[in-house]
Amino acid sequence: MSADEDAAADAVLSDVEEEDDPIPIAIPSPSQELEQERALRQAAEDSKSELQDKFLRLKSLAHEAIKKRDECSKQRDQGAKEKEEALEANVKIAEELNQTKKLHDEAVKVRDGLLSEMENSRHMLVSGIEKISGKVSSFKNFAAAGLPRSQKYSGFPAVAYGVIKRTNEIVEELVRQIDATAKSRNEAREQIEQRNYAIAIEVSQLEATIDRLREELEKKSSSVERLEKAVADNNGKLLEVERQLLSEKIQMEEKEAAS
Structure with a gap:
């Protein structure tokens, strides 16, 4: 229970205690005394009943105030705990965001590297196949x-x-x-x-x-050898005949010259 709720409960109890103070009664006649006594008794009973009702209400209010105080304290503790958890969660989220940003930057860098490699590979493939086509x-x-x-x-x-x-x-x-x-x-x-x-x-x-x-x-x-041999033999015979004829001719000329 908070300080304001305690003060309110004390004020209610003070009012009840003030109502319990004795009321001065004048001395009447016997009939009036009886009537007054009856009235006082009735008033006392009514006051008692009212006081009991007030006490019960006050007690209920006190219990309710205590209950609310406990609930408020519990809620305050729960709120403080949730606030602390929220702060921790914020710190964790901030760290995760930083990590995510770092991963994103790395992913962008890797993507740019892959795009550059793909472009180089594309150029190599195209130029290579064109050279092969030329060959x-x-x-x-x-x-x-x-x-x-x-x-x-x-x-x-x-x-x-x-x-x-x-x-x-x-x-x-x-x-x-x-x-x-x-x-x-x-x-x-x-x-x-x-x-x-x-x-x-x-x-x-x-x-x-x-x-x-x-x-x-x-x-x-x-055959040529035989012919050549025959020609050679014939040539020899012809030479022999020519010598004989020449000798005979010379002899005849000498005889004619002598005669």
Whole structure:
């Protein structure tokens, strides 16, 4: 109970105590005395009943005041406790806000770093695939139409899709070129094998012809040797005949000169 409530309760009790003070009574006649006594008794009973009622009300008020005092004290303590808890909660919330702001700043920094890395990666992917496209431009001009696009993607995923799609196109074209080259190589190998077989047949035929010509040459050489020997023999005989004729001619001229 507060000081004001205690003062109010003391004032009520003081009023009750003042009402208990004796009332001066004049001495009347016997009948009047009886009547007055009856009236006084009735008044006393009424006063007692009223006092009891007042006392009960006062007691009830006192209990109510005590109860309210206890409740107020309890509420005050509860309010102080809640205030302290609220202050602690405010401090904690302030710390959490600072931590949240710090985390937010770090997240923004990380996001900016990721965006920068994504932009660098996008540039590397685009420039890399363009260089690769330039190296295979002799097969097909992939760079003319730009990177392939898809309505499903945007931003960095769209670039990644275009690079993957372009890489797939280049690989498919290279596979086709490799298959065509392998087919041409196989056809060329088959033609070379056929040509080698034909050349082998021609060489075999030439070797047979050379052997035949060698045999004929040997035969011709033998005939030439016989002819040369015969010519040499004939030349020797012819020289012998010419010597004989020359000798006879000289003898005849000498005979003619002597005669």
